[in-house]
Amino acid sequence: MTEHRSGPVRSAAAREAILAATARLLVDEGWDRLTIEGIARDAGVGKQTIYRWWPSKGALVAECLLDGRFFPVEPVVRDTGDLRRDLREWLTPVLHFLNSPTGRSLVNSLVAAATGEAGVGAHLSEAFGADRLLADRLRAAVGAGELPPDAPVDELGNAVLGLLIFEVLSKDEIDVTAFLRLVEYLLGPRRTSAG
Amino acid sequence: MTEHRSGPVRSAAAREAILAATARLLVDEGWDRLTIEGIARDAGVGKQTIYRWWPSKGALVAECLLDGRFFPVEPVVRDTGDLRRDLREWLTPVLHFLNSPTGRSLVNSLVAAATGEAGVGAHLSEAFGADRLLADRLRAAVGAGELPPDAPVDELGNAVLGLLIFEVLSKDEIDVTAFLRLVEYLLGPRRTSAG
Amino acid sequence: MTEHRSGPVRSAAAREAILAATARLLVDEGWDRLTIEGIARDAGVGKQTIYRWWPSKGALVAECLLDGRFFPVEPVVRDTGDLRRDLREWLTPVLHFLNSPTGRSLVNSLVAAATGEAGVGAHLSEAFGADRLLADRLRAAVGAGELPPDAPVDELGNAVLGLLIFEVLSKDEIDVTAFLRLVEYLLGPRRTSAG
Amino acid sequence: MTEHRSGPVRSAAAREAILAATARLLVDEGWDRLTIEGIARDAGVGKQTIYRWWPSKGALVAECLLDGRFFPVEPVVRDTGDLRRDLREWLTPVLHFLNSPTGRSLVNSLVAAATGEAGVGAHLSEAFGADRLLADRLRAAVGAGELPPDAPVDELGNAVLGLLIFEVLSKDEIDVTAFLRLVEYLLGPRRTSAG
DNA sequence: AGTTAAACGAGACGGTACGTCTCGTCTTCGT
DNA sequence: ACGAAGACGAGACGTACCGTCTCGTTTAACT
Known part of the structure; x- marks a missing residue:
């Protein structure tokens, strides 16, 4: 049985904007100049919206990693037999x-x-x-x-x-x-x- | 020929206290809870004395590394022939x-x-x-x-x-x-x- | 028509504590030993809360003046005809x-x-x-x-x-x-x- | 005629430079941006030379006042009988x-x-x-x-x-x-x- | 269609640390 | 002995973020 309650649901747009901002800022500014305030600013989002869903900036980066937002990785290592x-x-x-x-x-x-x-x-x-x-x-x-x-x-x-x-x-x-x-x-x- | 000027000279005691505090705090608190203010406090030293000689907390840690203040490294890898x-x-x-x-x-x-x-x-x-x-x-x-x-x-x-x-x-x-x-x-x- | 925006509103308690601390410290310590840090400390308030609302310590004192926090002024000059x-x-x-x-x-x-x-x-x-x-x-x-x-x-x-x-x-x-x-x-x- | 003396004596040149710097900086920068360090810098003098002879920056200003370094005062109030x-x-x-x-x-x-x-x-x-x-x-x-x-x-x-x-x-x-x-x-x- | 409660943007709040500045004291040289 | 230079412990400056806490508004599921 699912918990259910009325009210709005997590905003996909906000999530996307936050992760995109995180990835962009991490690459551009580096880890220790990456701030929650900066991400919120860049994403056009309230700080609380970030804190509501992620416990730390590390967690944001981890989610970016899982989403593959950093490397457009070469999908395979070819196998030519050598x-x-x-x-x-x-x-x-x-x-x-x-x-x-x-x-x-x-x-x-x-x-x-x-x-x-x-x-x-x-x-x-x-x-x-x-x-x-x-x-x-x-x-x-x-x-x-x-x-x-x-x-x-x-x-x-x-x-x-x-x-x-x-x-x-x-x-x-x-x-x-x-x-x-x-x-x-x-x-x-x-x-x-x-x- | 050495440059020389009059005036007081760098305090060896302050240097030692600062590096010791840096090493202690890095181990105990971790990199991002390591602060210049904390080091100064712990070393009983003014912040300016740190900024005068080191450009950043990274430089402090680097000097601690060179001084071997972290690992009492095993001095050699034995050579038994195997x-x-x-x-x-x-x-x-x-x-x-x-x-x-x-x-x-x-x-x-x-x-x-x-x-x-x-x-x-x-x-x-x-x-x-x-x-x-x-x-x-x-x-x-x-x-x-x-x-x-x-x-x-x-x-x-x-x-x-x-x-x-x-x-x-x-x-x-x-x-x-x-x-x-x-x-x-x-x-x-x-x-x-x-x- | 008044400008209005959402979000939290200025804290009356903070304002009161800050002005009270300013008045007390100005009298007790004098103008040049009056510091924003001291006021913040005494008022139990973050420094930024002061800087957010007042541009300088002079402005704080000016507001204390307007609030009549210094002189319990004799309310009138009597008029006996002489x-x-x-x-x-x-x-x-x-x-x-x-x-x-x-x-x-x-x-x-x-x-x-x-x-x-x-x-x-x-x-x-x-x-x-x-x-x-x-x-x-x-x-x-x-x-x-x-x-x-x-x-x-x-x-x-x-x-x-x-x-x-x-x-x-x-x-x-x-x-x-x-x-x-x-x-x-x-x-x-x-x-x-x-x- | 050259200055000569055995054993240094209070330097008139230093005194003059210090008072001149004080007067200049007080007018140009204002009282609270007038600093001992600034005066020493401007006068080309060690800070200690100032502290040796004057107890505070107020004393410096007082001496400048007595020296009449601020106002080229109109020397008299004329007396025409009116x-x-x-x-x-x-x-x-x-x-x-x-x-x-x-x-x-x-x-x-x-x-x-x-x-x-x-x-x-x-x-x-x-x-x-x-x-x-x-x-x-x-x-x-x-x-x-x-x-x-x-x-x-x-x-x-x-x-x-x-x-x-x-x-x-x-x-x-x-x-x-x-x-x-x-x-x-x-x-x-x-x-x-x-x- | 109306009710209702959470998610949202915005941002104020008490804090901590930043890196810079000046304080007044204290060496150290050179003259 | 004095003067320049300047290192030192101390602590305030004004700024940036922290993570928490209101605010009013918006929005979606349940009446």
Whole structure:
């Protein structure tokens, strides 16, 4: 039996405006210049409408992440049968994006959000697409014998993502070539499916 | 030839009190509850004395990092001739520390600091000791033939560190066993020095 | 037609607390130790609530003046038909008040406020009651023939007030007798209503 | 001839620079934007040099007053035998000066200084020249029979000065004509020396 | 169609912290 | 010994947001 009561219902327009404003401001201003007041202003919404539905700005960002409002992620990692090549081709544009001001700013902001809000961290992996896309491709590689059967595919995906984040945090610019070489090393020695 | 001018000189006592307060408060309260006013209060110092010497709270944290005020880091990664065992023995207490509330809080705070301040990120690696300790041990392993000659030892150290950080950010608790297994996988297949 | 908008309305309690604190602190501490922070603290109010409604501490003092929060002014200058006697009787307690620490402090504070804020000066005259009380009595004296028909009654009131202020500023103590004698001289030679 | 001395002695140059800076800044910026730091900066002097010789900024202003650094006062009130005319001629330029921005600012600043510093008030009268110049002329008028023998000449001077100050504080602009008329009224009915 | 109660925009409120300014005291050099 | 320079602890400045709390208006489900 459903609870029911009279009165208006949650405004979809307000929700959309708030999340859109959050995403825009997070990218443009960064995590710590992202404020509830700013979001309310930008969304043309009362502050209370935000506090009514989200407990914190971290929760707003987490919802933006789930909505995929940040990365127009490459939907798949192609499978041409050559794992190293496929990864290289998927990673290259990602690395270049992360070297752009927008990319760096976005990663910094999302990581900052994650440090203050466990809920954001939990979705970081999905947000970057690493969990499904990367792991799927690695799993296929295991099936094809390109990786040993005991390869921890899920963890490997996270390792690549963690490395990516660490590079953004600690360096001015990621050296794309070196990064690709490292990933290749991490995957271990090349095997043929016949191997 | 040094620039010199008359007048009083920077107070070492104030510097020490400020950095000590910063380190204490960052661990106890976390990055975004760390405030200049709080530091000044805790250090018994005027706010201006902080602003005179440091441009931001990130810079304060960066200096604490360089001073090694956060981790009483294990001074070396032992070298028994067995890289995997040595790493396991070094990593185990580190992982347990990172699973403790203090450890998690510290990593979260430092990463948060790094996202807002390029200078902090640049020192994250040193702070965790990964740069020197880990890389040194890996380099020795290359010399001993435990790792192939082309192993990118510096990047490998950062990869482990990045993975560590990512796990803290995205999970409630690091699975120590799984983490060690992953590291072992990343190092590639075991080789004998005779190999 | 009045402008109206939705939303909360100005808090009368806050206004009262702020003005009361302002009046108390001005008398107790003096103009330049009167601070917005002190008022906010004393009134149990956020600073922004003060800044929202008053542009400066001078404006606060001006509003206190208009509210008559400083002098429990003698409501009238009595009219017994003898102008000189009536003035003497009204002025005597006023002069004694101005010789008291509270009185001196208050005049000093109000004058200081007036120098920094035109709005305060404009109300000084009303605040001391000189404008209405004194001028009314003088006007009656003109009607009764005690003063010549061309006597500038409003200006005369201000002259007495100006003199009063000047004495407080420039002397340690007003000589009551000399002051009364001077006022009497300024009014000009005694006239009978029969002229 | 060069300054030479063994062992430094109070620097006349510093004193001069400090007082000059004080006078300049008081006129230009007003009492409450006059700061010790600003004076030191402007005078090219260490703050301590100021604190060593003067206890407060009020004392600095008082010394400037005594030095006559503010008004290039009309050196005398002329005596043509006609008190009212002489006063009118002396007061007219004074009133116009007080209506100028510089004049108003100066009076406001000096009065503000006087409210915070008894020592300044004590010299206000001399500073405006009222004490000597005005009183002298009034005394002469008594001698000439233009004023009654019991006229309180010193107090009359202060009364005019107090009125002047009050007008500056409480009005946007002094009405010169009305002011002169008032002064004339205060002096009492015209008398001839033969009278 | 009218009633009714929650969601809405707006924004006032008591607070905390910001980064800057000046206070008056205190070193430290150089003359 | 004095003067310039300026670091220091202290604390107010005016601004920005916090999260909570009214307000009046709008709107949708239930009479």
